[in-house]
Amino acid sequence: xxxxxxxxxxxxxxxxxxxxxxxxxxxxxxxxxxxxxxxxxxxxxxxxxxxxxxxxxxxxxxxxxxxxxxxxxxxxxxxxxxxxxxxxxxxxxxxxxxxxxxxxxxxxxxxxxxxxxxxxxxxxxxxxxxxxxxxxxxxxxxxxxxxxxxxxxxxxxxxxxxxxxxxxxxxxxxxxxxxxxxxxxxxxxxxxxxxxxxxxxxxxxxxxxxxxxxxxxxxxxxxxxxxxxxxxxxxxxxxxxxxxxxxxxxxxxxxxxxxxxxxxxxxxxxxxxxxxxxxxxxxxxxxxxxxxxxxxxxxxxxxxxxxxxxxxxxxxxxxxxxxxxxxxxxxxxxxxxxxxxxxxxxxxxxxxxxxxxxxxxxxxxxxxxxxxxxxxxxxxxxxxxxxxxxxxxxxxxxxxxxxxxxxxxxxxxxxxxxxxxxxxxxxxxxxxxxxxxxxxxxxxxxxxxxxxxxxxxxxxxxxxxxxxxxxxxxxxxxxxxxxxxxxxxxxxxxxxxxxxxxxxxx
Numbered sequence: 153x154x155x156x157x158x159x160x161x162x163x164x165x166x167x168x169x170x171x172x173x174x175x176x177x178x179x180x181x182x183x184x185x186x187x188x189x190x191x192x193x194x195x196x197x198x199x200x201x202x203x204x205x206x207x208x209x210x211x212x213x214x215x216x217x218x219x220x221x222x223x224x225x226x227x228x229x230x231x232x233x234x235x236x237x238x239x240x241x242x243x244x245x246x247x248x249x250x251x252x253x254x255x256x257x258x259x260x261x262x263x264x265x266x267x268x269x270x271x272x273x274x275x276x277x278x279x280x281x282x283x284x285x286x287x288x289x290x291x292x293x294x295x296x297x298x299x300x301x302x303x304x305x306x307x308x309x310x311x312x313x314x315x316x317x318x319x320x321x322x323x324x325x326x327x328x329x330x331x332x333x334x335x336x337x338x339x340x341x342x343x344x345x346x347x348x349x350x351x352x353x354x355x356x357x358x359x360x361x362x363x364x365x366x367x368x369x370x371x372x373x374x375x376x377x378x379x380x381x382x383x384x385x386x387x388x389x390x391x392x393x394x395x396x397x398x399x400x401x402x403x404x405x406x407x408x409x410x411x412x413x414x415x416x417x418x419x420x421x422x423x424x425x426x427x428x429x430x431x432x433x434x435x436x437x438x439x440x441x442x443x444x445x446x447x448x449x450x451x452x453x454x455x456x457x458x459x460x461x462x463x464x465x466x467x468x469x470x471x472x473x474x475x476x477x478x479x480x481x482x483x484x485x486x487x488x489x490x491x492x493x494x495x496x497x498x499x500x501x502x503x504x505x506x507x508x509x510x511x512x513x514x515x516x517x518x519x520x521x522x523x524x525x526x527x528x529x530x531x532x533x534x535x536x537x538x539x540x541x542x543x544x545x546x547x548x549x550x551x552x553x554x555x556x557x558x559x560x561x562x563x564x565x566x567x568x569x570x571x572x573x574x575x576x577x578x579x580x581x582x583x584x585x586x587x588x589x590x591x592x593x594x595x596x597x598x599x600x601x602x603x604x605x606x607x608x609x610x611x612x613x614x615x616x617x618x619x620x621x622x623x624x625x626x627x628x629x630x631x632x633x634x635x636x637x638x639x640x641x642x643x644x645x646x647x648x649x650x651x652x653x654x655x656x657x658x
Contacts, residue, residue: 161462166192168230169457170240172259172267174202174302175326175426176374177222178454181230189458195229197222198422201245202302202326209250216255223262231264236512239457240267241552243275244303244324253579266581268552272320275453276306277549282456283372283449284313296366296441299452300375300433302326302426307357307437309364317364318547319357323350323436325375329411329429336411338428343406347436354440361441369443372452375430378423380448385418393446398435405431460550470550475519478548482529484522488603493521495608496596503615507588516555517589520562524597527563540564544577554579558586565590566597570648587649591620594646598638619652626657 161167161184171178181193199222204215230238242259246252246269260267270278279299289295289312299306303324309317332346371380371393379401383389386404388397401416405428408414414424437443463470479486496517500509527539544560551559557577565574570590578586599608612623622639629636639655646653 161466166233166237167458167461168233168238169454169461170226170238170263170265170267171452171454171457172201172219172223172240172242172246173199173453174243174245174304174324175200176302177219177226178452179226179229180454180458181233182458184462187462189462193229195226197225200302200326200426202324203330205245205248205303209248211245211249211255216258219255220258220262223259227262227264235265237461238265239461240265241275241278241453241457242267242269243453244272244301244322247272247553248303256579260579260581268554270552271547272304272306273318273547274549274552275304276308276318276320277315278453278456278460279306279372280308280310280315280318280456281313281459282451282453283370284310285459286451286455287370287449289313290367293368294364294366296361296369297372297449298369298376298434298437298446299372300325300430301373305433305437307361307441309361309366315549317357317361321353321356323353323433325426325430325433327429328433329426331429332432333411333428338406338409338411338414340406343402343432346432347439350433350436351440354436358440369441369446370449371434371446372449374423375427376434376446376448377450378419378427379431379434380446381418382416385416391448393434393448395438395444398431398438402431402435469515471515471519471548471555474549474551475522478526478546479522482526482542484525484528485603487605488525488600489522491600491605492524492593492596493518495599495611496521496592498611499592499595499613502611502613503588503592503620506615507585509585509588513585513589516558516562517592520559520566520589520593521596523559524563524566524593536564536567554582558582558589561586562590562593565649566593569645572648574648587651588615591646591649591651591653594642594649595622598642599635601635601638602632618650619654620646621654621656623656629657 163185165184166181168181177197177199179195180191182189182191199218201215201219204212240263249255256267280297283297294309294311297308301324304320305323307319308315379393380391382401383393383397384391388400404416405414411425411428419427500514500517526542527535530538540560540563543563544556548556561575575583575586609625609628614621643653
């Protein structure tokens with residue numbers, strides 16, 4: 153089963169990737185040329201959103217304003233690039249917000265493009281993808297990638313361009329600096345205690361990672377790059393970070409009693425306030441994983457986003473692979489899923505123009521059709537509720553949190569009554585299209601309730617505003633009294649989607 157695809161990228165098309173990190177916001181603009189990417193512009197601003205977190209999911213007004221001002225400037229640069237060619241992804245700090253939609257609504261208005269939130273593991277996958285394309289791996293060689301961000305640190309083992317293991321822990325350079333050195337005070341005692349505490353967290357996965365092994369280790373992000381530059385400036389290495397060099401960097405750092413007094417060769421002034429947490433996290437990683445050498449890559453998640461967009465614009469959409477993996481893992485009836493998807497697409501094609509739906513909506517509807525019975529792996533009773541929970545809370549490669557929330561809402565509402573809160577997690581910009589896709593999925597599932605392989609005759613579906621009219625063959629429907637009864641009752645259920653549904657026979 154394949155989903156409809158977006159118009160393929162043409163030579164000369166511009167793509168933009170925006171990484172709303174906890175420390176810095178990055179934007180890369182690239183041109184698609186012969187299936188490759190040629191970077192034409194880069195922008196980076198230190199925003200330090202993580203500095204504005206209050207521990208209860210609140211964000212300070214100053215941090216919020218810094219973020220919005222930066223996004224407004226980024227938005228000016230990409231104003232003329234179609235939204236379908238822009239991906240803006242928010243990471244750890246936005247994941248921690250108590251009311252992320254409140255911030256995202258203002259952020260999207262400032263940028264002029266949609267912004268998605270990704271899970272820590274999806275962030276890890278994109279980081280690895282960026283590093284792998286920047287430094288192509290040798291055949292069958294495993295590599296470890298470590299990315300120390302402002303709020304979290306990602307650890308990935310991969311082979312080729314695929315990840316094997318992904319972990320994301322709440323131990324970034326800003327978060328760790330604030331957590332272990334409150335008030336900016338440094339001491340060897342505090343450092344030792346912090347190293348023990350972070351090391352204990354890393355032990356959750358360190359044994360598995362060491363048993364898998366790797367042939368090379370690479371650090372991405374600004375923190376690893378900064379520590380590599382310090383090692384080089386101290387003439388300890390030529391830019392890598394080693395098990396011998398890192399303790400010397402730490403000792404030099406701890407010669408200062410306070411963070412503002414840190415004096416490390418090669419350290420920039422904007423990196424000084426957060427370098428202690430970064431060195432601390434990296435030292436803990438070296439100890440837990442028994443690292444000897446970490447090379448440094450200039451690539452990070454933003455490059456991974458670009459290459460992921462190339463895949464989405466081709467026959468290599470990672471979301472198709474993830475959907476297939478879920479179907480296999482949960483034993484979904486592929487034949488029934490295919491029948492429902494085919495009918496959903498027939499219905500979609502008849503109303504997409506009148507309902508303002510697009511290729512992205514078609515893909516989402518297709519994935520929901522394939523996965524609508526995923527909850528049967530838990531129980532038949534309330535299987536749509538179980539399926540919605542699985543889709544919202546699983547780590548699914550290639551999908552952002554909002555995309556998973558849309559999938560979850562579609563599966564939750566594909567049968568029975570529609571709860572009033574079924575779509576509460578979605579931003580306003582996705583609400584109307586999600587409800588309309590849900591109406592189409594409901595009809596497709598209903599029409600295939602018998603699970604038989606008999607072809608459905610002509611279906612005429614028309615849409616006008618919130619009204620949906622379906623015409624089916626009288627002879628066909630008369631031979632199916634249960635289906636007729638379902639169709640008669642459907643208008644009442646579909647009211648919960650804001651859709652006035654009318655079935656007719658001809």
